[in-house]
Amino acid sequence: MFEPRIKIERPLYETLKRAAQIAGYSSVDEFIIHVLEKTAAEVEQAQSENEVRKRLQGLGYIE
Amino acid sequence: MITVVSGLPRSGTSLVMQMLAAGGYPILCDDRRPADDDNPRGYLEYARVKSLEHDASWLDQAEGKAVKIISPLLASLPAHHDYRIIFLQRDLGEVLRSQAIMLQRRGQPPGPSAEVMQAHFERHLQTVESWLSRQSHIRTLNCQFTDLMRGPLNMAAMIAQFLEGELNLTEMAAAVEPTLHRQRKRSE
Numbered sequence: 001m002f003e004p005r006i007k008i009e010r011p012l013y014e015t016l017k018r019a020a021q022i023a024g025y026s027s028v029d030e031f032i033i034h035v036l037e038k039t040a041a042e043v044e045q046a047q048s049e050n051e052v053r054k055r056l057q058g059l060g061y062i063e
Numbered sequence: 064m065i066t067v068v069s070g071l072p073r074s075g076t077s078l079v080m081q082m083l084a085a086g087g088y089p090i091l092c093d094d095r096r097p098a099d100d101d102n103p104r105g106y107l108e109y110a111r112v113k114s115l116e117h118d119a120s121w122l123d124q125a126e127g128k129a130v131k132i133i134s135p136l137l138a139s140l141p142a143h144h145d146y147r148i149i150f151l152q153r154d155l156g157e158v159l160r161s162q163a164i165m166l167q168r169r170g171q172p173p174g175p176s177a178e179v180m181q182a183h184f185e186r187h188l189q190t191v192e193s194w195l196s197r198q199s200h201i202r203t204l205n206c207q208f209t210d211l212m213r214g215p216l217n218m219a220a221m222i223a224q225f226l227e228g229e230l231n232l233t234e235m236a237a238a239v240e241p242t243l244h245r246q247r248k249r250s251e
Contacts, residue, residue, distance in 0.1 A: 045190070048183040051175060052135055055183075058171035059072045059162060060096070061133050063113045 065122065065144050066129040066226060069137055070151030071184060073161035075208040076131050078239065079149055080107035082219060083129045085238040086230035091130040101165045104240070107131060115139045134191050146201045149222060153208035155181050215239035 008016075013028070020031030056062045066088070068079045081104055084090050095110040111121045112132050116139045132140070140146060159177045166173055174180065195203050204225040211218045219235035 045186060048186040049135075051180065051183045052187050055162065055174055055180065056072065056133065056135055058166050058169065058174065060169065061072050061113065062116075062136065 064127065065125045065146050067137070067140070067146050067148045068129055068131045068151070069134050069148050070153070071158050071188075072133055073158050073165065074151040074153040075206075075211060076133065076151050077102050077104070077106050077108075078211070079151060079206065079222070080129065080131050081105070082215075082222070082235040082238045083230075086219065086223070086232065086235035088226065088228060088230055089128040091125045091128045099168075101161075101168060104238075112136065135187065137191060138194055140201075142198075142200055144200070147226060148195070148201055148203045149225070150195075150203055150205050151208055151211075152205055155184055157208075158184070211239065212241060 016032055017028045020028045023031060025031035025034070053062065066083075068076050068083070070076050080090060080092070084107065090107060091109050092107040093109055096106045096108050098105040108131050109121075109125075111118065112130065115132065115136045119139065119141050122141065122144055126144070134150070137148070156177070159180055163173060163177070175183070195201060202225075204222065206218065206222070215236035215238075216232060219230070219232040222235070223230040223232060
């Protein structure tokens with residue numbers, strides 16, 4: 001079974017490779033996966049907070 | 064020490080406030096939100112809680128009393144007070160069904176689907192749990208709504224022990240009205 005793959009421009013790849021080395025990751029793949037997971041979690045968290053907030057306003061619990 | 068009754072809206076926070084009041088525990092509330100079909104026995108809320116994110120000056124009035132503060136506002140509690148939090152936990156399906164009815168009664172849009180909203184609440188509750196575990200000035204008693212409905216006297220005793228106060232357990236238990244548990248989990 002093939003895993004999904006994404007394409008990125010070579011200059012960005014080189015930047016990420018350097019950043020991965022600086023941050024002590026064993027590979028650029030590991031670094032990118034970590035960054036993507038962290039970013040996705042932050043986006044989901046922000047969306048959840050926003051939706052919870054809207055729900056509370058609808059129910060009359062916050063201003 | 065401030066006692067906080069917390070949890071998601073429609074998780075049983077008003078019920079625990081009613082129990083505390085019946086048991087003789089001082090509570091901080093006003094009459095700004097009267098009883099209605101969603102809470103026939105009243106909300107026992109304090110209106111200034113709604114603005115806790117911007118104004119916590121009123122918390123001095125809550126010293127030695129119990130006040131209802133829903134879970135998304137807990138992180139706004141200033142750290143210069145000590146708190147005991149009774150945190151209500153209820154099946155999210157029940158919470159969401161009850162909220163949906165309340166939103167409809169209030170003429171509010173229904174918002175995301177129950178499935179999506181459940182994921183948001185699960186994420187929120189994990190965040191709150193993690194935050195609470197890091198607060199040295201807060202002690203927490205987790206209170207399962209189903210345990211409360213099935214054994215109100217036991218729960219009253221547990222709450223009284225947590226609050227280290229002499230409360231009227233019989234009156235506290237009598238405040239629990241099983242017929243008001245209207246959004247039961249499908250399997251019950």
